[in-house]
Amino acid sequence: MNTPRRVEHQLTDKGYVPVYTTAVVEQPWGDYTATDHEVWATLFKRQREILPGRASKEFLAQQEVMGMSADRIPKFDELNPVLRKATGWELIGVEGLLPELTFFEHLANRRFPVTWWIRKPDQLDYLSEPDLFHDLFGHVPLLMNPVFADYMAAYGRGGVKAHGIGPEALVNLTRLYWYTVEFGLIKEDDGLRIYGSGIVSSKSESIHCLESKAPNRIGFDLERIMRTRYRIDTFQKTYFVIDSYEQLMEATRPDFTPIYERLGKVDSFPAGSVQPGDQVFNRGTGEGWLDDGDV
Numbered sequence: 001m002n003t004p005r006r007v008e009h010q011l012t013d014k015g016y017v018p019v020y021t022t023a024v025v026e027q028p029w030g031d032y033t034a035t036d037h038e039v040w041a042t043l044f045k046r047q048r049e050i051l052p053g054r055a056s057k058e059f060l061a062q063q064e065v066m067g068m069s070a071d072r073i074p075k076f077d078e079l080n081p082v083l084r085k086a087t088g089w090e091l092i093g094v095e096g097l098l099p100e101l102t103f104f105e106h107l108a109n110r111r112f113p114v115t116w117w118i119r120k121p122d123q124l125d126y127l128s129e130p131d132l133f134h135d136l137f138g139h140v141p142l143l144m145n146p147v148f149a150d151y152m153a154a155y156g157r158g159g160v161k162a163h164g165i166g167p168e169a170l171v172n173l174t175r176l177y178w179y180t181v182e183f184g185l186i187k188e189d190d191g192l193r194i195y196g197s198g199i200v201s202s203k204s205e206s207i208h209c210l211e212s213k214a215p216n217r218i219g220f221d222l223e224r225i226m227r228t229r230y231r232i233d234t235f236q237k238t239y240f241v242i243d244s245y246e247q248l249m250e251a252t253r254p255d256f257t258p259i260y261e262r263l264g265k266v267d268s269f270p271a272g273s274v275q276p277g278d279q280v281f282n283r284g285t286g287e288g289w290l291d292d293g294d295v
Helices: 034-050 057-066 076-087 100-108 132-144 146-165 167-182 203-211 222-226 245-251 257-263
Strands: 010-012 015-017 090-094 111-115 185-188 191-194 216-219 238-242 280-282
Touching: 034 132, 034 203, 057 076, 057 132, 076 090, 076 132, 076 146, 100 111, 100 146, 111 132, 132 146, 146 167, 146 245, 146 257, 167 222, 167 238, 167 257, 191 203, 222 257, 238 245
Parallel strands: 090 111, 185 238, 216 238
Antiparallel strands: 010 015, 185 191, 216 280
């Protein structure tokens, strides 16, 4: 078998441009180098040192149940039996970033795409696109939770539908994914904790999101999130806090079509704004915020 391609964003005179691929590939585990395993070990140890007391208890517990460790890059075919038994999900290998509809279809069918390649040693602190560490370490453990697993599948079905409605609906739905699956916080008995994969796979944001006074921390509200722009180039200006994974699942039950119609008639909110009616856990100072660049 030929080694799958490593499909990465391309650097142009206009910055990084995403490159998409639809291929589903076998994980070329035997082709990982000693350096690849060392990168995994370095990132794994670093995150597991700082996440206790910061990450959701469910995330940490399920990661251990899956048997992930710093010893080596996990094998998808060893994780899949555990995952299938727990929630019916399975991991599939991909070469890089997927087109939206392809991604939604995989989620709707309980297939989670994991990029087969891992970042290079000089990319430990930042990578502009998902790699194996982000996907596997950050996303997969919570797929062991039945409620969160159902939320992800429901999101996939919603994505397929939104794709047929049009680009504005997709913008609204993408914001929901960003502020929950990627950068979400959860309220636990002993305080706010991280469950979003974009945070738990990042040392600096794992600290910033909970301990910095700069960002807003606001209670979950579906339509509020769907109207809120976000950052892709730096820390988030706002983090949204759920009460439970059940709250996420309940939020996806209604038909979003009338929501899209309503939101199409109103303006979006800046990433760092606080709106009347928000449940505010922390009103950010805004220190270090850039004035432009909201998506």
